[in-house]
Amino acid sequence: MAYNSKPIIHFEFRYHFVERSVMKMRKAYDTFLQSEVSADLAAKSGGVEPYRYECAHCGEEVRLVAIYSIRMVPHFRHLSGNNDVTCEKYIGQYGAISTDSRSRKSKNERAEFYFDKGTKMFYLGLCFSTDEITAYEHLTTTFEFRASIQEQAFFTLCINSRNFDSDVQRMIPIEKFSYNYFLSNTLNNVKRKYEVFKNSIENSPTFFKVQGNDINYKAKLVRGVILYTNVSYLVVFQSKYIYPQDCSLPSDIKVDDTFQFETMGRKFLGKILTIKAKTTQIDSLISLWGYQLEVSETLTLLWPPAVLLNEVSVINSEYVFLFSSFELQAHGNINVHSEDITRIASGISKVAVKSKTKVYRKNAEIVIDKSKQYSDNFDVISFMEIYEDAYLVPDDSLHFLFNCSGVLPMSNGQFVLLTPGSVIKRYHFGYLDGCVYPRKQNELTNEQLLNDILAHYKRTEIFTIDFFDSIELSEVALQYVERCQASGLINSAVKQFIMEGRL
16 A cells, blocks of 8 residues: 555646646746747756846846756746736747847847956947837937946936947946946836946956957956856956955966056956866865856857957858757757757757857857848048147047056046057047047157267267277268267267167
8 A cells, every 4th residue: 555655646746746837937038149048948058147038028037947946847037026916927838939139028238348458448338139229219218327326327328320230239438436337228217237346355356258369359247157167267356546466376277367457446457367177176266256167168160261240250151060069959058940950960060040140058159140231321430640749638528548557537628748659549429539649759860860869968988990990881970980080089879879870
């Protein structure tokens, strides 16, 4: 009797398990893939970043839950208070998953934070689709950027076709430091919080993932807490008063570069590093910094050759061949249907490319698009280059001084002396439209150079004709040597210039 009772209990548990799971929200809109995804495949791809998923029905933010549960299947759930009462029973039907970004119903921005090595500044990358730009422009909507939820926005920008191009990031320089930033617009007035910098009291760094291999690279903020091995990161320490003390890192962390810079009134220390292996010592350090480490995935575009444009791999083909260390799962880690994926061999797949085909799993990500003719409906920005000894900063745009010490914002009315190696860059609505360089000095030669040396350098020494026996002298040098032979003295600097053939 006891033997027969166990299957009955097991059967009843399975029955209730399925009954409860059916009522869960099974799909949502993935703002990274810009496609609707199923919960079980999203759980396998490891997508837990904030603001990644939105309800496919109402557009409000949802989170992926029950990823590791044995009592429930993975599903999406509204955040408390954001339409969870009227929309929580929305289930979503399998077989009706859309890869069309126009299915997105939210009124929220797509935003990422970046560091630009060329300018040594932090930026907000803001992106809208064509439909969003049109709708916002029709309603005269303004984007707002705050350093505190109670403060006035320190940056505003009208969302229209003049200021934004479809699905292209608008890079906005960040002028005010804050640990958290709040993004909103005048249409819905929802202030979304983005955590950017770690607290300097704990001396914890902020991680940015390096994009590409250029010297003047961009690095994108790691929005979650997961780091991966064999990925190049920019690690940023910040302090208002002094640079953080350099710390000794484990041997399995390779440091490629260390540099200091100053922006937003703060001093920063940057390190380019790669974590080569997952060890107990490294796990402890990463955990102390507020992150956790996982082994990385691999994703490579094998064919055809691609041009990288605004972080998009642009190809001239209807399909691509990809190598991946993970299985490509339609609506889980790639925004195409299953019939668009053909498995060629272990790790190699042929994928039919739609508009903005995206693959995203853990550290591995790529955006692929077919080449197309871009609209020429844009305003041409005139670029001005001037050369000055000094510059008075006008109040018509933003100005930044770049020199060997880094970059400094210029105040309206500030008088700046330009030294060799420095440049002032002028930005209008976030676009570079002018540079002010130090005035080029006329190079002195022959008689002018000789007179300039004699006027400013007074040290002399005993003249010896033997020094010039093996040197072919110019007309100016010969006349000067004859004068020195008569006086018995020679200017030490002029002698050096003659010996080097510069006079």
